[in-house]
Amino acid sequence: MNIFRHEFRAHRTGLIWWSVGMLFMVYAGMAKYGGFKSAGPAALDIFKSLPKSVLAVFGIGNIDLTTAIGFFTVLFIYLFVMAAIHATLLGAGILTEEELERTAEFLYPKPVSRVCVVAEKALAAVTSVIILNLVAAVSSVVFVAAYNKGGPTATKPILLMMVGMLLAQLIFLSIGMAAAAVLNNPKAAGPVASAYMFTAFFLKLGLDITEKYQWLRFLTPFRYYDAVAIVKASALDWGYVAISVSLIAVFTGITFYFYRRRDLYV
Amino acid sequence: MKTVYLHELRQNARTAIIWIVSLVGGTGLYMSLYPAFAQHANELNKVLQNYPPVLRKALNINFDAHFALASFFALVMGFITLAAAIQAMNLSTAITSKEEREKTAEFLLSKPLTRQSILTGKLAAAVTIILSTNVVFMISMRLLLMSISQTSLTEPVFLLMTGSMLLIQIFFLALGLLMSVSLPKVRSVLSVSLVTVFGFYIIGMLDAVLGAKAVRYLTPFKFFDLIYVYKHSSYEWQYLIVEAVFVIAAGIAGYIIYQGRDINTI
Secondary structure, three states: OHHHHHHHHHOHHHHHHHHHHHHHHHHHHHHHHHHHHHOOOOOHHHHOOOOHHHHHHOOOOOOOOOOHHHHHHHHHHHHHHHHHHHHHHHHHHHHHHHHHOOOHHHHOOOOOOHHHHHHHHHHHHHHHHHHHHHHHHHHHHHHHHHHOOOOOOOHHHHHHHHHHHHHHHHHHHHHHHHHHHHOOOHHHHHHHHHHHHHHHHHHHHHHHOOOOOHHHHHHOHHHHOOHHHHHHHOOOOHHHHHHHHHHHHHHHHHHHHHHHOOOOOO | OHHHHHHHHHHHHHHHHHHHHHHHHHHHHHHOOHHHHHHHHHHHHHHHHOOOHHHHHHHOOOOOHHHHHHHHHHHHHHHHHHHHHHHHHHHHHHHHHHHHHOOOHHHHHOOOOOHHHHHHHHHHHHHHHHHHHHHHHHHHHHHHHHHHOOOOOOHHHHHHHHHHHHHHHHHHHHHHHHHHHHOOOOOOHHHHHHHHHHHHHHHOOOHHHHOHHHHHHHOHHHOOOHHHHHHHOOOOHHHHHHHHHHHHHHHHHHHHHHHOOOOOOO
């Protein structure tokens, strides 16, 4: 477990900053709701009848924004992107850093198998991802509850969103690690993995402003756990959970398979 | 200096082409959703005619065909400038830090060139790439808008709207330069640039905490209100001044700091 401990400690400061950012983001977002609610819902009734693309121009989806949970659905995508960036960079970084910082020659001659190195590094990354998710979950539940005076409790849909976000974080993490394992050039892993992550994000933005091309949603984990759909159904879509778990399994498999055979860049 | 310039251009050419193609392609895909939106907007306009004038004025929406095009284009530009900012930030964050990370700083700095001329060569290459990105982007957008819509934006409005991308990129170019020369060690350009760009993007959301006015001065993503540009055919000068002051200050500081930087060679 030495590698796990070393990796976790090496990424601890970064994780603390990410957590602080996450916490601040939830606080700032919900503070905005406090101001928004007092502005009065009169004009909002009109919006309910408008088509999707027009609503998108105003930056609102198909949900009542005057409730705390309705407002949180708008905030959620930002938390989601933050968590996704963290997971992608961590996944690509944790495997390539030894080669990029010329410590591969130090680490890999140690009497531990490569599989063991990758497993412990993956474990450290998963731990970080889970901690960031917990920070997001706890701060969301607390701040939404603080602004949710009189409304029905919103804890269940928030926790469901966070479970969905965790699965998506693990997808991005495993994609980052798979990119690091497959690509010959260790410098390429971060850019390739984050290019995918951003394409997925922009695809989600595009799918939000149209009713067409909905089959593309399978390509973007951001769409698997759509906040509005989760609030409406008060449940996760099991089909997407199954897709997520299989994607994580596939990319983890790719990571281990290719990293064992990797010609390390020294 | 010219050698440095040409070398940098060659080094970055492939990435630059990928960026240009993705920016233009991505915007093209988003704009392909416009015809459906125009139809909705047209229907909405008819519905709005039935609302009392007071309410129409309060909502401040008037979906004539020009405004529909401008507001949809503004929405898309909002997405695309986020990606464009990452391009600019990636370029300039790497500008000097990559020599140190890749242990080529000793090689480069022992050439018979002053540090200023090295920095100028590199900066000129980055600026060239950003300018060509914008020129290609503007030309293709002009053609695209002509092909998808009967109405079109007037020449100055179009130039100002697409020009906001250039100005945002220049802001991040300057910021990245400043970070590149002043951060003690940049382990991963991508981490620095993604976190910074998203940080600024998210600041735009924090109007409840920081104050709506303050936010507009704090993040370049809020400097250019494209609906204002559409209505007045000009930018809001106070934000242009903020941008100019920042860019000039960051540029001067960048040269001074790099001049005295202790280059990390281990």
